[in-house]
Amino acid sequence: MIRVLLVDDDALTLELHRGFIARLEGFEVAGECTGARAAVEAVLSRPDIDLVLLDMTMPDGSGLDVLRHVRARGSAVDVIAVTGVRDAEAVRQTVGLGVVQYLVKPVTYAVFADRLAQYRDYHRRTRESSGPSTQEEIDALLAASRATGTIRLPKGLAADTLERVTAAVRADGALSAREAAEKLGMSRVAARRYLEHLASAGRVERASRYGGQGRPETEYRWHR
Secondary structure (H helix, E strand, C coil), X not given: CEEEEEXXXXXXXXXXXXXXXXXXXXXXXXEEECCHHXXXXXXXXXXXXXXXXXXXXXXXXXXXXXXXXXXXXXXXXXXXXXXXXXXXXXXXXXXXXXXXXXXXXXXXXXXXXXXXXXXXXXHHHHHHCCCCCXXXXXXXXXXXXXXXXXXCCCCXXXXXXXXXXXXXXXXXXXXXXXXXXXXHCCCHHHHHHHXXXXXXCCCEEEEEECCCCCCCEEEEEECC
C-alpha cells in the first residue's frame, strides 16, 4: 500500500481527499495535518509515509516552506501539490523542490484518480529498479511521474465556469440550479449541467428541498 499524508488547512478538502483516496486501489491515508509546522514534523518523524498531498497556503506557513524544510533535512518523500495557487513562479519553485505532480483546485475525482494512477506506476517503477538503468528505463521512469494529458470536461462545459459554480456552491453550502443561475448570471439549464457534473465527480451531493407548494426542488450541497 502507498501510505499518504494529507496536508490542508480546510477540513472539507481533507474530507474530500480522504474519500477520494478510499476509492483508489493501492492507497491508504496514513495521517492528516492542517498546518505547515505539523506537516514538517509528520514527514520527518514518519519514514513510513510514501506520498504527501500538500496544500500551498496555510495559516502558519506555505507548502514551499514545508518542502524547503523537509528537503533540507534530507527527506526524499514524494509530494503532489494540490492547491489553488496558479502563480508561475510558485509552480517553478515547487518543481525545483521535487514535486511529482501539481494539481490545481478544485480537483475532480477523475483528474485526482488519473494523476494518482500515474504516481502509482512511478512508485512501482522506482521500487522495482536496481543497479544501473538503461536510457529507456530512465525515460520510462521520468514519464511515469508526469501527467500525460488533461481530463477533458464534458462537451459544452468550460473550466473557468466550472470553477465559478464550484466556488458559489462551496461559499453557500447548498444551491439549487435556479439559485446558482441567478447568482452567476447564467441560464438554469446551464447551471444544472455544471451542478450535475460536480455531483457525478463527487464534489456535491444531491438532496430534495421541500417548502411551499409544488414539486420539491433539487439542491446541490457541498460534499462533507
